[in-house]
Each structure stands twice: as structure tokens, then as C-alpha cells.
Amino acid sequence: MAISSSSNLANEEQKLALKLLLPAFLILIIIALYPLGQVFYTSFTDKEFASGSETNFVGLDNYQALLSVSIKELEPVIDDETGEQAIDEASGERVYQSPIRVLPRDPHLYRPSFEFSFFGNRYVVGARTPDFIRSVWNTLLFTFFSVFFETLLGLIVALVVNSEFKGRGGMRAVMLVPWAVITVVSAKMWEWMFEPTRAGLFNMLGDRFGLIDGSFAFLSNTSLQMPAIIAVDVWKTTPFMALLILAGLQMVPAELYEAAEVDGASKLRQFFSITLPLLKPSLAVALIFRTLDALRVFDVFQVMLSQKRYSMASFNYFQLISARQMGMASAIGVIIFIIIFAFAILYMKSLGVDTE
């Protein structure tokens, strides 16, 4: 009797809970599931943005165009005089045939995405949309390095402002300034500092100290673009990382350190045996936040590099706005979604985040 009444009560409660959750579900469907479904659907069509032209269902065409790659070996160019492989005089590198000769053209044109060497042979990776493949690579590179440096510096900053010193409150507030600046504004600011003449801060400093000749094009030179943009993001987001880690640090009970002190553990040992393990949950949350955020980076790329180099999101933007291919852009959106989803699951599994 008593058992059944209590299970009745539980049933009632569950029903009530469902009813109470209903509004939340409804909102979720309207603002998340419906648009997401729309994007999925559009990704199978050739819809044009802001146009009255007819939309056709094209199946997986958009995905094929984005993801098709073809790897071909490049034959070395033989020097007629010596009978050996020709060597470029300017760069001193071995010369291979142009990728244009080996990549397939029919029924679709494959353009060279990048080249690599493997066991002494030279290969080229061709793609139907090499800009997209490159944008994925740029985004992964950006994510890895920016999150790595942000975590490292964030941890250091958090440890510093967690310790007792005069003006700690002020320090904590000042630390947050870069994070408070709107990204587009800070990106524009950095763009001016990267200015390729001596009007730019870095060129001016470099020139004054005799390091560079004062006309370094940070944002046009392909090998400097990524470091420049990563630096901007690290500058901007380290405070956020520090804040999350600081919150974790403050949850570590002081008694543990006292006990360790009594036992004669060194500061370093304390850090690795107490601070780091207890910090792991907060670190995991911070890492997930930042990684997922970095994977959909848009504003720094759009402002500072525009069409010189794309991130996944900025490539998506240009497909939609400049090329007006909404179907293609939706397919890119879906791929970005899947990549981010995969990262989220990977993190949860590998860091053992409690999902219960």
C-alpha cells in the first residue's frame, strides 16, 4: 500500500515535470531544431540566396563538391642536360611537374590544395573546392594553437591573481579588459598595429630596434597570417580562460595545502598533486568552451584577413554572400556542425566529464 502510493506520487511528479519542461522544449524546437532542420534541408538543394530563381533538389552534390579529394603523384622534372631531376635555381628545391597536368578535369575540375612528400615521392592533394579544405585546416590550426596558448597563459595568470598580494581586486578587473573589448573592434585595432608600413606599431618597433626593414606585411604574407591571427585571439581570450580557471582554483580547499605544507611537500609537488587534479573539472569545461568557440571563429578572420585566408565560418559567409550559393553554404554549415559535435563528444569521453 505504502509502496504503491509512493510510486504513484513519483508518477505524478514525473508527469508534472514533463508538463513543466514542455515550454522549454517548444522554445528549443522553434529556435534551434527548426532552423537546424531548415539548414539540413537546404544543404540538399541548389538554392540561391536572395533570388527568385527556382530551387532544385540536388541530393548530395553539395557535399561531394566540398569533400571530394584526389591524391596524385607528381613526376619529377628531368633536366635534359644532366639527366637528373631539375633543381630550381632561386629556391634550391627539386622541381616536379605542375599539378595542373595530373589532376582530373572531367567531369569535375580538381584544383591543387596542397603538396606533400612521402618516401621520396611528391604528391599533390587536389580538391574540387580547395578553399574549403584549406579553411578546415586553417581552423584546426587556429583552434589548436590558440587554445593551447590560452590555457597555458590563462593558468599562469589565474595562479598569479589567486595568490595574495596588494591590489589583487584591481588586478583582476584590469585583467579582463581585452575580453571586454568587442572582437571586431579589437581585430580592427590589431589590424592597424599590423599595418605593413611604419605607421603600424610592430613595423615601427621592429624598425627602431633594427630587426626588420619597416615594411613587413603581416597580414598579406602567407606564413605570417596564422601566427598574427592566433596572437590576436590569445590576447583577447586569455582573460576568459584565466577567469574560468580562477573559479576552479578558488574551490580548492586551503586545508589541503596546509596539510601538504606540514608533510613537507614542495610547491611544485603541491601544484602537480593537489592543484592540477582538483582543477581538472574546471579545466575540462574551459577547454570545451574554448575549443568549440575557436572552431567557429569568424570575426577575427573576416575583419583581418577577409578573402585572403578563410576560416570555416568565414568561408561559409563568403559562399553565401559573395557567391550567393545558399545550398552550398548550408552544406558547409552542416559540416561545421558535425565537426564541432565530434569534438564535443571526443572531449567528453577523453576528459571523463560526468554526463550524469
Next chain:
Amino acid sequence: MRKNLFLVLALVFVITFSGAVMAQEDITLTVAGGAVGQEKELTIKAAEMYMERNPNVTVEVLETPDLANDRLGLYLQFLEAESPEVDVYQIDVIWPGDLAEHFIDFYDYGAEEVVDDHFQAIVENNTTTDGRLVAMPWFTDAGLLYYRTDLLEKYDREVPETWDELEETARYIMEEERAAGNEDFYGYVWQGDAYEGLTCDALEWVYSNGGGQIVNKDQEITINNDKAIEIIDQAAGWVGDISPTGVTGMGEEDARSMWEAGNALFMRNWPYAYALGNQEGKPTAGNFDVSPLPAGDSGKSAATLGGWNLGVSKYSEYPEEAAELAMFLAGEEVQKLRAVEGSFNPTIKSLYEDEDVLEAVPFFGSLYDVFTNAVARPSTATAPQYNQVSELFFQAVHSVLTGESDAQAAVEYLELDLMDTTGFETGEPVQP
């Protein structure tokens, strides 16, 4: 108590009633316009003139991004949403074909009377194949060579007429000026960032060198030829030599700021920079002039046709009033004001003989031919894919400028890419 209630009711009545009256009469129109140089100021000035004469209309000016691509992105979002928020759009000379379906036909609002006053070529450009005039010409543009008269005189050099001469003069004077102490001095600044502006600049090099205009009027791809490759190669040689390395990241405004600081001998830019460069206190004031751009192997100079037009959104709540406003802005009075104060090229023929205009901007008279013979980008031949064609072109040229690829390979790929995108065959370049 009762009296009070009555008073309150009366007040409420008055407020509601006056509100209704206001809703009937007062309308607000929004103009989405550019803000490059003096553009915004002058648009606001013209809007104020209009408001003075039409007290029931409030005209708001919406500032839009400097880069044409970004601006198009913003417009497309309004248009996709069929938003009535913007009534009048300032649109680039390459857009009427692409955006035609979103704009009203000015012929329905009495444009017939004024259309003959404007340049015929631009009116044609703004007319769709089924004869709708979707945009009123507002100002026209053509690439010009700005040069420092004081420095050419000092070193006893002529205004260059070919690219080779430009290179030679620029290098000589740059070296001399640097030796004299101005380490930041460069020979030539232009638009080298990967955007529409580079398409304009590179089209001028290629066309003047006899390399055609990328895609010709018969829808044939003509870019893969020796003349085009040669001149793109030559331009890549300027980067880090007579032009700063950073020119590959420069737009119109970047080039202008360097030029106005007195740090460049030559500049390629649109006419708007003329009035700005002559403002008091700037090192360039009174020390420069303009000429047609240098010629290449074809022996002729080429200037890319630019310019902006005004279209009225189909989704506007007041299309009639908006069309009237657009025609006022594109009318003789406002065009004259913009020409005199901002050196914006009128599209109205008679203004090129107007004394006030010629006094303010003397080159409008002497370079009249440059404006009437400007070379158009292949936006009609490649519509509605012009943006993709242009992107492929400027990305290819940009990769040569930054040294990522050589001109030969980049142009070969460009040809294949263009064939893939447009489905056109290849053909022979048209000579100027």
C-alpha cells in the same frame, strides 16, 4: 474629480488623434549609402535639402561598409528578408543585373523625362533585358593616375605614359627621396588587397597591355594570353620595390592615407580622392594632378568603369516617395553639389560644361574622354555569376602579387576555373 477625469480623457483623445494624423503624413525614408571619403557627409547634406522641401519626409542615412563585397552582403540580407527597413540602396555599377528582381522600375515613376540627360552607357547598364530601369545613375568613376607635380618638377621628370616609364620614374624619385631623408617614401600605391578593387586595378593593367577584359562580350574567356601574363608579372615586381610590400593588403582608403601623408609619388585611385587631397593642411594640397593611367603594349591607357547608382527596394513601404527621393538625389542639383564639394563625377552630361564644376574640378573637362571610354568589368557577360568570376580573378592575381604562385600557372588555372564556373569556351582577347 469628474472634471479631472474629463481633462484626462480630452488629453488622451488629443494625443491619440495627433498620433493618427502624424502616422498619415509623416514618413521616414532610409537611404543605405557609402561612407568612403566625403560620401556620407554629402548624402546627409542632400537629404537635408530634400527634407527642407518636403517637411513631411524624414530621410535617414544608413552607413554601410567601405568594401563593396561587405556592402553587398548587408544588402542581400535585407533583400532576402524582403525588409522594408531600407528604401533606397546605393548600388555598385556591377550589381544592377544581379539585383534587378528586388528593385522597382523607375520608368513607372516618371524617369523617362530625365533619363536622356545621363550618360547613355550607364543607363543601358542599369536597364534589364526586359527594359526595366532598376537604378538611377548617381556618379560614375574611372581609375586615374594621381601624381605629385612638385616632385616631378623637382627631379625634372615627365608624367609617365607607359607602365615602364612609371616604374622607372617611380624608382628613381623614390631612391632620391629616401636618400634625402624620407625613409617611408614609395613610388606607387594602388589597391592590391584580395577584393573587388584588385579586379579593377588588374583589369586596367591587362586591358591596357592588350590582354583583353577577362571575359569578352561574346562570353568567351580570354584571360590566358601572353600579354596578360606579362603585365601581371610586371605588377608583381612592383611589390616590395616601388610599392610597399603591404600594398597586397591595401584598399582605396589605405592607398589614399599613404598618399595624403606625402609618402607616395604616384597613386591609382578613383576621382573622389581629388577633393580630399586638396584639403588645406595636407602635404598633397596643391601639389598634385591627375592623368590617364599609363598604357601598356597596346599603346592605349585603360580605366576601369566604376560608379554607383540608386535603386529603390520593391519592399519599401513608400515606393513612390522613395523613387522621388532617389530621383532628387540623382538629379542635377545634387550631382552638382557632389561634384563641386566632393569631386564625384556626375552622370549628367551637361554638368561637364558647368563652370562651377569645372572650376572646382578642372580635370572633369580635360579627362572627359577617360570617363566616357572607361572599360567595363565583365559583369553583364558573366551575370549572375560575376562575383564568382571576379573572386577567381582577384585571388589568382593576388597569389601572384604575394609570390605564392607564378603568373603563368595562376593564369592557366584561372582559365580552367573560369571555364568550370561559367561553362564558357575560350577566345581571343579584344583590343582597346
